[in-house]
Amino acid sequence: MRSTHLAQASFGYAICIILATYCTVAMAHDNSSTDTRLTVVNDGGNKSSPLLYGIMFEEMDHSGDGGIHGQLLQNNGFQGTSLNITAYAPVGNATISQDSSKPVSKAITSSLRVEVPKGVTDYVGFANTGYNGIPVTGAAYNSSFWMMGEYSGTINLQLLGSKSGIIYADHNVTVKSTKSKFTEFKTRFNTTYSPDGHNEWHLTFDGSKVGGGSLNFGYIQLFPPTFKGRENGLRDDLASFLDEMNPAFLRFPGGNNLEGLQVESRWKWNTTIGPVVDRPGRESDWFYPNTDAIGLDEYLWWCEDMNMAPLLAVWAGKSYGDILSGPDLKPFIEDIMNEMEYLFGDSSTHYGKLRTQNGRKEPWKVDLIEIGNEDDLTRGCESYPDRFNQIYKAIHDKYPNITLVASNGDLKCLPSPLPKDVIIDLHLYRKPDDFVKLFDQFDNQPRNQSVMIGEFGCRNSSSAEGEYWPYMQGSCSEAVYMIGMERNSDIVKMASYAPMLQHFDFVSWSPTLYGFNNTPDSITPSTSYFVQKMFMTNKGDTILPVESSADFGPLYWVASKTDSKYYLKLANYGTDHQSVKVSIPGTKSGRLEILAGPRYQGDTPYHAQIQTVTTSVFNPQGNYSIQMEPWAIAVLAVS
Ligand SMILES: *[C@@H]1O[C@H](CO)[C@@H](O)[C@H](O)[C@H]1NC(C)=O
Ligand SMILES: *[C@@H]1O[C@H](CO)[C@@H](O)[C@H](O)[C@H]1NC(C)=O
Ligand SMILES: *[C@@H]1O[C@H](CO)[C@@H](O)[C@H](O)[C@H]1NC(C)=O
Ligand SMILES: *[C@@H]1O[C@H](CO)[C@@H](O)[C@H](O)[C@H]1NC(C)=O
Ligand SMILES: *[C@@H]1O[C@H](CO)[C@@H](O)[C@H](O)[C@H]1NC(C)=O
Ligand SMILES: *[C@@H]1O[C@H](CO)[C@@H](O)[C@H](O)[C@H]1NC(C)=O
Ligand SMILES: *[C@@H]1O[C@H](CO)[C@@H](O)[C@H](O)[C@H]1NC(C)=O
Ligand SMILES: *[C@@H]1O[C@H](CO)[C@@H](O)[C@H](O)[C@H]1NC(C)=O
Ligand SMILES: *[C@@H]1O[C@H](CO)[C@@H](O)[C@H](O)[C@H]1NC(C)=O
Ligand SMILES: *[C@@H]1O[C@H](CO)[C@@H](O)[C@H](O)[C@H]1NC(C)=O
Ligand SMILES: *[C@@H]1O[C@H](CO)[C@@H](O)[C@H](O)[C@H]1NC(C)=O
Ligand SMILES: *[C@@H]1O[C@H](CO)[C@@H](O)[C@H](O)[C@H]1NC(C)=O
Numbered sequence: 001m002r003s004t005h006l007a008q009a010s011f012g013y014a015i016c017i018i019l020a021t022y023c024t025v026a027m028a029h030d031n032s033s034t035d036t037r038l039t040v041v042n043d044g045g046n047k048s049s050p051l052l053y054g055i056m057f058e059e060m061d062h063s064g065d066g067g068i069h070g071q072l073l074q075n076n077g078f079q080g081t082s083l084n085i086t087a088y089a090p091v092g093n094a095t096i097s098q099d100s101s102k103p104v105s106k107a108i109t110s111s112l113r114v115e116v117p118k119g120v121t122d123y124v125g126f127a128n129t130g131y132n133g134i135p136v137t138g139a140a141y142n143s144s145f146w147m148m149g150e151y152s153g154t155i156n157l158q159l160l161g162s163k164s165g166i167i168y169a170d171h172n173v174t175v176k177s178t179k180s181k182f183t184e185f186k187t188r189f190n191t192t193y194s195p196d197g198h199n200e201w202h203l204t205f206d207g208s209k210v211g212g213g214s215l216n217f218g219y220i221q222l223f224p225p226t227f228k229g230r231e232n233g234l235r236d237d238l239a240s241f242l243d244e245m246n247p248a249f250l251r252f253p254g255g256n257n258l259e260g261l262q263v264e265s266r267w268k269w270n271t272t273i274g275p276v277v278d279r280p281g282r283e284s285d286w287f288y289p290n291t292d293a294i295g296l297d298e299y300l301w302w303c304e305d306m307n308m309a310p311l312l313a314v315w316a317g318k319s320y321g322d323i324l325s326g327p328d329l330k331p332f333i334e335d336i337m338n339e340m341e342y343l344f345g346d347s348s349t350h351y352g353k354l355r356t357q358n359g360r361k362e363p364w365k366v367d368l369i370e371i372g373n374e375d376d377l378t379r380g381c382e383s384y385p386d387r388f389n390q391i392y393k394a395i396h397d398k399y400p401n402i403t404l405v406a407s408n409g410d411l412k413c414l415p416s417p418l419p420k421d422v423i424i425d426l427h428l429y430r431k432p433d434d435f436v437k438l439f440d441q442f443d444n445q446p447r448n449q450s451v452m453i454g455e456f457g458c459r460n461s462s463s464a465e466g467e468y469w470p471y472m473q474g475s476c477s478e479a480v481y482m483i484g485m486e487r488n489s490d491i492v493k494m495a496s497y498a499p500m501l502q503h504f505d506f507v508s509w510s511p512t513l514y515g516f517n518n519t520p521d522s523i524t525p526s527t528s529y530f531v532q533k534m535f536m537t538n539k540g541d542t543i544l545p546v547e548s549s550a551d552f553g554p555l556y557w558v559a560s561k562t563d564s565k566y567y568l569k570l571a572n573y574g575t576d577h578q579s580v581k582v583s584i585p586g587t588k589s590g591r592l593e594i595l596a597g598p599r600y601q602g603d604t605p606y607h608a609q610i611q612t613v614t615t616s617v618f619n620p621q622g623n624y625s626i627q628m629e630p631w632a633i634a635v636l637a638v639s
Pocket of ligand 2: 044045046447490543544545
């Protein structure tokens with residue numbers, strides 16, 4: 001889009017010369033002559049990528065476990081090696097411990113042993129306190145547990161306030177359990193609304209039947225309503241919030257969390273499929289064990305349920321420990337090909353059949369596969385060309401229609417030449433001014449190399465490693481950068497902000513699109529959430545030229561259209577008010593969305609004080625006036 005930019009620059013220049021006298025005079029009286037005039041030209045223009053704005057997800061900050069995944073009990077399968085009885089407590093006169101001598105399954109290698117002293121006559125058992133509490137919304141919840149040990153009678157399940165003792169659910173299940181094996185019990189019960197998140201789940205049984213003995217429990221689960229009612233699904237409230245943004249694709253499962261701290265602890269697709277009780281979980285890259293309850297199939301259901309194109313990343317030989325290349329990579333390439341067969345094979349193939357058994361008959365539709373993650377970093381550069389070539393060849397030979405993505409854009413870390421049609425993935429976490437300096441990053445790029453910005457987000461420069469929330473100047477800089485992408489979306493195919501979601505009580509890395517904890521109404525969008533939503537929900541399929549009375553900066557813009565619907569996006573990256581006079585011939589009405597607020601202010605947990613404000617606009621000539629406060633972002637959508 002280089003020449004458009006130049007055309008606009010010289011147009012702006014000409015206006016300034018012609019109007020120089022007028023401008024000076026007028027400015028002395030009012031600020032109307034500082035209006036920027038923008039005329040959208042309904043002619044020519046490049047196609048924009050239909051996948052331009054998507055979402056990047058990886059398990060971190062409890063974005064998945066205890067986050068968007070519906071299951072609410074923490075440490076429910078004792079996965080990983082670090083948690084022991086974290087989140088559990090005895091109820092009544094019982095003692096509890098993690099018992100490795102009684103595995104629930106091959107994958108779930110321990111259970112909770114509940115010992116009951118002789119002479120106990122009460123109901124006793126154990127509590128699970130969730131991920132710093134449990135939201136109890138008044139809806140019907142599903143719960144399940146595995147149990148082993150001689151017991152016949154009532155199991156009582158409760159949801160209750162940890163401090164208040166107020167009971168929000170009280171439900172009996174009749175069970176018959178034996179000491180020879182674990183049996184699973186499932187139930188569903190109503191709850192009443194809890195005004196706070198300080199709740200816990202109790203499982204108790206008749207102690208008089210067990211006195212002097214013990215029972216073992218394992219793989220406990222509790223689900224509120226899930227998104228689209230899916231079993232082992234997403235938390236409806238957190239998922240709906242994401243769905244409202246309208247993302248075009250989902251990049252998963254990482255990110256660093258794909259790679260593993262060691263080769264052995266990498267994300268392994270084949271341990272994330274099938275019944276959850278057969279998934280061992282893993283020590284992750286983000287400081288806590290993962291349950292892998294969101295596994296390969298769940299990611300793909302998630303994509304289908306939100307109408308997103310999946311961008312699946314495959315492990316490419318790099319962990320934070322060893323890096324495997326050359327012949328050492330061969331078995332892992334075979335593993336990738338098995339994964340492909342799981343996705344695409346019909347039920348006559350070994351892995352295709354496994355997929356069918358796991359509930360998905362039709363092949364999955366996956367058109368985009370990324371090879372690794374950030375291989376320009378953490379010692380990956382030197383060996384990446386070889387690793388990329390091996391994996392590229394294996395996938396491309398068998399599945400020529402899949403678009404492959406290289407995990408970085410550094411020429412010396414990429415094969416030369418890069419095969420045709422490969423997309424390169426750039427990640428940018430920057431200070432606000434640095435994003436704005438990159439506004440024209442793509443204007444002068446060759447048009448034959450497609451690009452994805454697989455991760456980007458503005459980082460607070462005064463606290464580069466700290467915890468903080470996006471704020472207006474930072475979110476505005478992201479908008480400026482995205483305007484640069486969208487103007488060049490003939491080559492910038494995809495972009496996804498990161499990270500996506502954080503649980504307020506478990507943050508290890510900032511920023512975020514939105515956050516939450518288990519308090520009612522805690523879901524809080526950041527100012528960057530609103531920017532992403534404004535951009536995602538107002539995208540045309542063709543980018544249009546814009547004639548302007550000024551060059552870019554501090555005001556930035558991009559126009560697009562689909563059929564007779566026109567979109568103009570604006571960002572004011574500066575300390576002065578900007579008045580903009582827009583002309584979009586042939587249109588007459590629509591809406592104006594504006595996000596505005598003080599430079600250093602953002603939304604903060606529980607306080608989304610800055611939100612997009614939408615007003616209607618109408619002008620039979622297609623002329624609209626837009627007042628842009630400092631750091632404001634706006635979208636005009638008219639037809
Ligand atoms: C310019 O005009 C707008 C209203 O049209 C006003 O809000 C703003 O304060 C003015 N800016 C300056 C610098 O006078
Ligand atoms: C389309 O892209 C080409 C190649 O960069 C550029 O010359 C042209 O100006 C672009 N058209 C529009 C309307 O942006
Ligand atoms: C859990 O921690 C307790 C107390 O530190 C310890 O005695 C026990 O061995 C640990 N259990 C496991 C399974 O590691
Ligand atoms: C719990 O059981 C132990 C052992 O039987 C007994 O000494 C103790 O008094 C009991 N405590 C309560 C609170 O029942
Ligand atoms: C559960 O069973 C116990 C023991 O029979 C009984 O005391 C209690 O009232 C029952 N609770 C509910 C909610 O049915
Ligand atoms: C929950 O309550 C509704 C309405 O009171 C009732 O129809 C339904 O059967 C209850 N569900 C369960 C699982 O108890
Ligand atoms: C909850 O349990 C019911 C059966 O009791 C089942 O039909 C439903 O699919 C379950 N919902 C979820 C989200 O697992
Ligand atoms: C997963 O695949 C690896 C490599 O092909 C294999 O060694 C392992 O046994 C598989 N695990 C499961 C649970 O199928
Ligand atoms: C690739 O796409 C073309 C066109 O849609 C189709 O005809 C062909 O069967 C596909 N090839 C494979 C291997 O899927
Ligand atoms: C793109 O075009 C340039 C100039 O024609 C060429 O040097 C380069 O190799 C091409 N890149 C790709 C990925 O085809
Ligand atoms: C940036 O982080 C620092 C340190 O955490 C904090 O004091 C400051 O308020 C943050 N600035 C913004 C604009 O969020
Ligand atoms: C609308 O905008 C066009 C183009 O800038 C201009 O020529 C025309 O005079 C404007 N009409 C009105 C009524 O302001």
